[in-house]
Amino acid sequence: MSTSVWTDVSDLSSLADAALKLAARSWFLVAVAGQWIFVVYVISFYGGSAVQGNLEAWNEVVPNAYTPGHTVGNVAVAMHLLLAVIIMVGGPLQMIPQMRRHAPTFHHWNGRLYMLAVFVTSMAGLYMIWSRGRADRVLQHLGVSLHAVLIMSFAVLALRHAVARDIPTHRRWALRLFMMVIAAWFFRIGLLHWVFFNGRPAGFDPMTFTNPLLNFLSFADYLLPLAILEIYLRVKDRASGSGRFAMAAALLVPTVAMAVGFFGAATVMWLPLMVKE
DSSP: HHHHHHHHHHHHHHHHHHHHHHHHHHHHHHHHHHHHHHHHHHHIIIIIHHHOOOOOGGGSTOOOOOOTOOOHHHHHHHHHHHHHHHHHHHHHHHHHHHHHHHHHHHHHHHHHHHHHHHHHHHHHHHHHHHOOOOGHHHHHHHHHHHHHHHHHHHHHHHHHHTTTTOHHHHHHHHHHHHHHHHHHHHHHHHHHHHHHHTSTTTSSSSTTTOOOHHHHHHHHHHHHHHHHHHHHHHHHOOHHHHHHHHHHHHHHHHHHHHHHHHHHHHIIIIIHHHHHH
16 A cells, blocks of 8 residues: 555544544533533522522422421432532533643542532432332333432442543543433433424423323433443444544534523523522
């Protein structure tokens, strides 16, 4: 093979790597923007309601989030919200290479705090689901419970490989953990896309939240992103230039879907409640 052909192949491979890296970074930036706007919403609505002594307002968004006299359950909900803020702020910082290189101590301790927070939040979520759940939403509760178990398992595996100094494996489990943690946001996005496509809450009662679509989303909101991540990791490591170009193009779909869902969630769900407060 001539030198020019080798050069062409090398250039194509480099271009494919650059395209895949740009697509992945674009997805990450959109996801982080959505999370941090959601953090502002949580602080504004839930924190604002707590400061005003109007905890009953929480029930407008999450049924039975606040129950008078149920101290343990109410504290669990409050801790869940507080830890969610810590997770959504600290988690993305763990994914930034510059933070790992230039602030390793921060990366180390923020990572430990992040893993502890997602573990405790998952436990609190399981308590909330099964202590205040409804019999007509058992399948959704099972989906959420599996989600929580996977989050805790991935956190343990990421920490285990970090302690063992197996950094490449640790990073893969950390990516899986990050994807699982932000998947709760994907449920909202998927639901909003469905409502937007139909022009109304078609096929389910927005007051009771019971129907096959919601049962499906309770599993798909995290299993589908996890599958996309696994495909991305394999393509990144093993695929040819054309395969990496194809993956880069494919990542545009969830990126655009997230951006649209983020805009819909912010304008339809979050901002009205923030303004109300």
